[in-house]
Amino acid sequence: MNDTLTSLIGFLEKSPTAFHAVRQIRSCLDQRGYEERKEDQRWTLEPGKGYYVCRNDSAVIAFRIPEGVKDAPGFRLFASHSDSPMFKIKPGAGLASEDLVLLNVERYGGAVLSGWFDRPLSIAGRIFVSDHGRIERIFLDFEECTAVIPSVAPHLTRDKGNAPELNIQRDFKPILCQGDDTDGFWTLIEKKTGYGRQAILGHDLFLVNHQQPIVWGPQGEFLSGPRLDDLECCFGSFLGFLAAEDTGRPDLIPLHCVFDNEEVGSRSLQGADSTFLDDTLRRICLSLGMGEEEYHIALAKSLLISADNGHAAHPNMPETSDPVNRPRMNQGIVLKYQGELKYTTDGRSAAIVTEICRKKGIPLQTYANRSDITGGSTLGNLLETHLPISSADIGLAQLAMHSCFETAGSRDVESLVSFAQAFYTYASDYPR
Numbered sequence: 001m002n003d004t005l006t007s008l009i010g011f012l013e014k015s016p017t018a019f020h021a022v023r024q025i026r027s028c029l030d031q032r033g034y035e036e037r038k039e040d041q042r043w044t045l046e047p048g049k050g051y052y053v054c055r056n057d058s059a060v061i062a063f064r065i066p067e068g069v070k071d072a073p074g075f076r077l078f079a080s081h082s083d084s085p086m087f088k089i090k091p092g093a094g095l096a097s098e099d100l101v102l103l104n105v106e107r108y109g110g111a112v113l114s115g116w117f118d119r120p121l122s123i124a125g126r127i128f129v130s131d132h133g134r135i136e137r138i139f140l141d142f143e144e145c146t147a148v149i150p151s152v153a154p155h156l157t158r159d160k161g162n163a164p165e166l167n168i169q170r171d172f173k174p175i176l177c178q179g180d181d182t183d184g185f186w187t188l189i190e191k192k193t194g195y196g197r198q199a200i201l202g203h204d205l206f207l208v209n210h211q212q213p214i215v216w217g218p219q220g221e222f223l224s225g226p227r228l229d230d231l232e233c234c235f236g237s238f239l240g241f242l243a244a245e246d247t248g249r250p251d252l253i254p255l256h257c258v259f260d261n262e263e264v265g266s267r268s269l270q271g272a273d274s275t276f277l278d279d280t281l282r283r284i285c286l287s288l289g290m291g292e293e294e295y296h297i298a299l300a301k302s303l304l305i306s307a308d309n310g311h312a313a314h315p316n317m318p319e320t321s322d323p324v325n326r327p328r329m330n331q332g333i334v335l336k337y338q339g340e341l342k343y344t345t346d347g348r349s350a351a352i353v354t355e356i357c358r359k360k361g362i363p364l365q366t367y368a369n370r371s372d373i374t375g376g377s378t379l380g381n382l383l384e385t386h387l388p389i390s391s392a393d394i395g396l397a398q399l400a401m402h403s404c405f406e407t408a409g410s411r412d413v414e415s416l417v418s419f420a421q422a423f424y425t426y427a428s429d430y431p432r
Helices: 003-013 018-031 184-193 228-243 276-287 292-300 347-360 380-386 412-423
Strands: 049-055 059-065 074-081 086-097 100-108 121-131 134-141 175-178 200-209 214-216 222-225 252-259 303-307 333-337 364-368 390-399 406-409
Touching: 003 222, 003 228, 003 412, 018 049, 018 059, 018 121, 018 134, 018 228, 018 252, 059 276, 074 228, 074 276, 074 292, 074 412, 086 184, 100 184, 100 200, 121 184, 134 184, 175 184, 228 252, 228 303, 228 390, 228 406, 228 412, 252 276, 276 292, 276 380, 303 347, 303 380, 303 412, 333 347, 333 412, 347 364, 347 390, 347 412, 364 390, 380 390, 390 412
Parallel strands: 074 252, 074 303, 303 390, 333 364
Antiparallel strands: 049 059, 059 252, 086 100, 086 200, 100 175, 121 134, 121 200, 214 222, 222 406, 333 390, 390 406
C-alpha cells in the first residue's frame, strides 16, 4: 500500500462518527500551525497564515490567506461531508426482551439495512456532562464490539414464503447484554467515562460499524470498509488542500469545507443548507478590509467542487446504470451530471474539471443516472442556492453505497488528491 492509502485507512478507522472525523482534521491543522477562529469571537486574519472554524464539532472550514492577498480575491472551495448512514441511540436507550437488554435506536440516513445484521457493532459519539457546575463535552469511541443486531433464521419464516419486509422498530433492536437491567447502557457509559446517568445531561451517540477497512484483490486493487461515502472524498480533498500550501496565489483563497448531516438533507446549522459557508466567507472578507461590493466580486470569481462518492457500474445488476456513463473503480475522478440539477455540473464547470484533469494527466470519467431513475443529490445544489458560485459535482466510484461495509478502488484516492491540489491554484480565464 502507498502512503496515501495507508493514511486513508487510518482516517477511516479513527472516524466512527462525524465528530471524530472533524477532530482528526482539526488535530492535523493544529499540528501544521493553523489557528482556530471561533464564531462567538472577533476575527483577525493575517496574510501568509492558515485558519479554521468549526460548528457543532461535526463541521469544519479550513482556509489560507495568501501573502500579498489582492482586493476581492476569488475563492476556491472543495466541499464534502462528514456523516454516514448508521443508527442513532435514542434518549431512552434501554429495552428489555426475553432475558436480554436491547438498545433503542432509530435510523440515521438511508442505510442499506440488511448489512447491519449479525455484525460486530460499537458505540461512538459525544456526551455532555455536569462537572462541578460546568457543562463539559466528552467524545466517546468504544473501539470494540458492544452490540449485535441478530437476524431471524430462515427456518422460522418459511411458512411466510419470502422473508418479511424489514421494519426499523421491530427488527433493529441491538442486543447489548444479558439480564433485565435496562440501565445496562448507562453502566457501560459510566465504566468508559466515569460519569453516571445522573451526571449526563445530553448525548449524540450512534451505533457504528467498527470493522477495520481492508485492501484486497490480486493486486490490492480494492478497498472495502465502513463510511467510504463520504470520508474518502473528505480525506482525499483535505490532502490536496494541504499539498497546495506552497503553491498559493495572491488572487485566490483556498477553502476546505466539511459539512455534516448530508445524509439527512443538510438542513441543520452545520449542514450545507445552512449559513455556515456564507458566514465564513463574509467574515474573511471583513477581516481583510473588504466591503459588500468586494464580497460579491469575490464570489463571482469563485469556483466550487462538491465531492461525494458516486456509483460504479454494478457487476450483478448492470441494468441499474446508464448505457454510456458507467464509472468503474480505479478509473479516476467521476464527473457527475443530472438533468434536473441534483448535480450541479454544467458545460462551464465541466470544462474546468476536464481542463485540470487533462493538464495534470488525471483520469476522468462521467456519471449520469438511468433516465428512469432519479438518483440522489448531494452538497453542490444546496450551496449554490446560498452563494452564486459556479460548481461541479465529482466523486470516486464505489459499490454498495450506504452499506455498512462499502467497496471502492484502492488507487482512486490518489487521483482525487492530485485533482484537489491542482484545483486550489486553478486560475485560467473562463467565460462568465
